[in-house]
Amino acid sequence: MNFAPFIDGSYGVTVVFLIGIAGLTFARYRTAVKRLKAVETR
Amino acid sequence: MNENVLSPETIKVGRTGSWLHHYANPGRFLRLARPVLPWLAAFSIVLTVTGIVWGYFFAPADWEQGDAARIMYVHVPAAWVSMAGYAALAVCSFFSLIWRHPLADLAAEEIGPVGAGFTAVCLVSGSLWGKPMWGAYWVWDARLTSVLVLFFLYLGHIALIRAFDNKQHGYRAAAILALVGAVNLPIIVFSVQWWNTLHQGNTISFSGNSKIYITMLYPLLIASVGFYLCFITLVTARLCAAIMERRTHGLLLARAGGTEK
Numbered sequence: 586m587n588f589a590p591f592i593d594g595s596y597g598v599t600v601v602f603l604i605g606i607a608g609l610t611f612a613r614y615r616t617a618v619k620r621l622k623a624v625e626t627r
Numbered sequence: 628m629n630e631n632v633l634s635p636e637t638i639k640v641g642r643t644g645s646w647l648h649h650y651a652n653p654g655r656f657l658r659l660a661r662p663v664l665p666w667l668a669a670f671s672i673v674l675t676v677t678g679i680v681w682g683y684f685f686a687p688a689d690w691e692q693g694d695a696a697r698i699m700y701v702h703v704p705a706a707w708v709s710m711a712g713y714a715a716l717a718v719c720s721f722f723s724l725i726w727r728h729p730l731a732d733l734a735a736e737e738i739g740p741v742g743a744g745f746t747a748v749c750l751v752s753g754s755l756w757g758k759p760m761w762g763a764y765w766v767w768d769a770r771l772t773s774v775l776v777l778f779f780l781y782l783g784h785i786a787l788i789r790a791f792d793n794k795q796h797g798y799r800a801a802a803i804l805a806l807v808g809a810v811n812l813p814i815i816v817f818s819v820q821w822w823n824t825l826h827q828g829n830t831i832s833f834s835g836n837s838k839i840y841i842t843m844l845y846p847l848l849i850a851s852v853g854f855y856l857c858f859i860t861l862v863t864a865r866l867c868a869a870i871m872e873r874r875t876h877g878l879l880l881a882r883a884g885g886t887e888k
Contacts, residue, residue, distance in 0.1 A: 588695040591759050595752035596683060599701040602748050603675065606741065606861060614864045617871035624878045 651728045653870045660863050667863060671856035678704070678850025686846045698756040700846055704854035705749040706774070710812055712742030712858055713777060716784065717809040720802035730866075732798040733873075735805065736788050737865040741858060743781035750774060761825060769818040770826035773811060780808040 650656060682700025689696035716738045722731035753771070754764045765771065784801045791797040819828045831837045837844065 588693065588759050591755045592694060592697050595698050595701055595755045596679065598751050598755070599705065599748050600679070602744055603857060606744055607857075610861050610864045610868075614868045617868040617875070621871045621875045621878075624875050 648726070648728075651722075651726075651730045653730050653733070653873075656730055657867055657870050660867050664860065664864055664867065667856060667860040671853060671860045673853075674849055675853030675857055678846050678848075678853045681846035682850055686843050687840070689843075692760065695756060695760055696843075698752060699843075700850045702749060702752040702756065703847060704851040705745050705752065707851055708854045708858045709742055709746035709749050709774070709777060710815060711855065712738055712745060713780065713805075713809070714812060715862075716742060716781075716805045717812075720805035723798060723802045724806070732802075733869050734862070734866055735784070735798070735802065737862050737869055739781055739785040739788070739801075741861045741865070743778060743785065745854070745858065746774065746778040746781055750778060766825055768825045769822040770815065770824050773815040773818050776811055777808075777815060780804070780811060784808075 650659070679700060682697055686697065686700070688694050716735055719731045719735040719738065722728050723735060750771075753774075757766070758764050784805055787801040787804055788794075788797040791800070818824060819826055830839050831844070831847075839847070
């Protein structure tokens with residue numbers, strides 16, 4: 586049996602998850618910083 | 628020797644947890660965590676990429692499983708982080724219930740989704756490995772089932788925090804769930820010893836009986852440290868964001884109250 590698609594799939598799922606959650610977290614963090622700065626300087 | 632042992636003067640007040648209370652202040656945490664975040668993120672990326680690339684391209688194939696064994700460089704770190712994340716969730720819940728620390732509540736709220744994500748990665752990667760090796764994506768094995776229960780505990784915690792109009796009630800109920808659910812952690816760890824499982828037994832032992840060759844152990848450990856750092860970085864960043872969101876909300880509310888007068 587060819588294992589490659591299953592192993593590639595496992596790595597793919599992991600990498601997509603890590604990049605996805607890192608991107609979402611970074612976007613949320615940047616938004617929070619910007620909003621706080623805007624409110625504090627208003 | 629006739630002193631009253633119940634009088635307040637005779638009860639020695641320890642400094643247990645005083646440093647913890649000091650750093651549990653959200654503002655102080657924010658000031659400490661924000662400068663550290665870029666370093667944490669850099670180390671997480673370097674170690675995770677090194678571990679994954681080493682495991683996928685350069686680690687030797689297993690004599691029995693061949694290239695299918697490469698699954699462990701993502702599956703095992705995800706499994707370890709999912710359990711460590713739940714342990715951290717339980718500790719935060721304990722602090723929340725005992726000392727009512729707002730930072731502990733926030734930390735528990737932010738750990739939940741990240742931990743659930745790592746548990747999902749563990750389940751999906753294991754399932755993809757199971758199809759070619761066991762002939763099925765899923766079996767109701769003790770290890771698999773207990774990790775699935777862990778995933779549901781995470782989901783229950785996420786849902787329970789948001790299930791009440793009064794957020795404090797949600798934090799309290801979710802903390803109790805997290806503490807009760809912590810009983811699942813030893814079940815996951817010892818499931819392969821207590822029951823006859825299709826899932827293989829523990830390969831790595833910190834007492835020196837590891838059944839893994841050193842050329843496979845190094846990438847596995849590097850990937851694991853990378854995943855742990857990823858978890859810590861993600862939770863810290865989310866926690867900082869949550870504190871800043873609350874502060875923004877508080878400032879806006881204060882100004883709205885001030886303009887009404």
